[in-house]
Amino acid sequence: MARAATTSDAFNAVAEPRRRDILNYLAMQERSVGEIVDAMEMGQPSVSKHLKVLKDVGLVEARREGRQMLYKVNGMAIRPLHEWTSTFERLWKHQLFRIKERAEAKNEEKK
Amino acid sequence: MARAATTSDAFNAVAEPRRRDILNYLAMQERSVGEIVDAMEMGQPSVSKHLKVLKDVGLVEARREGRQMLYKVNGMAIRPLHEWTSTFERLWKHQLFRIKERAEAKNEEKK
């Protein structure tokens, strides 16, 4: 079997670096496809295709304004990713605590 | 060009649901491969291969104990994902605020 489809969920959609670039860019404000094409170093068809994937999983929303399509991030769709990573927060905080502890012990030695 | 390699970074590694399952299981405590195989519904070779990917991107660490290999999550490796999602926190909080506002306005109407 091949890999899960990028359209299956937000996790797969953001696995692609280009799509994270687009999301980062849109985090600031709503933008047209043309603006995204200019900002990224990618062809227009590629941008449109990435936007379609992002839209399919709900990570962005689009609205038409004249000839342009304006895209913006749907923050709520990123929340599940944030929540998932949060479940490991305890682990890295513990690691940071141990690093700090060792540093202090080493410092104490020098005295 | 095909998709980015799953071994390229943590984002790609966690895109696979099975690997998230494994990480969730390991979040509780260190486990042997055999325990993981029993807990997940996957064959042993599949588990070993997923563990290799997770290890290559630094999401898990392994140590041998007799015939067994014990794996545990490296919390620090998940931190970048958490940080990235955090940059969008402002957006979903804003959305939640607007939802709340509308609910209150609707409630006010009823009076």
Added chain:
DNA sequence: TTGACATATTCTTATATAGGAATATATTGA
């Protein structure tokens, strides 16, 4: 209606899997 602009879709191709089967490697105890 026509031309120009903005975006989306289709088609093709090279490539990276993920799972299953079979096999290899490592470690322990007798």
Added chain:
DNA sequence: TCAATATATTCCTATATAAGAATATGTCAA
């Protein structure tokens, strides 16, 4: 050394891209 246990790796195949080129669709202004 040999058998048994625990993991890892290799080989194979079906499938899902991602990028580029070409083309289609949609919208506006005259």
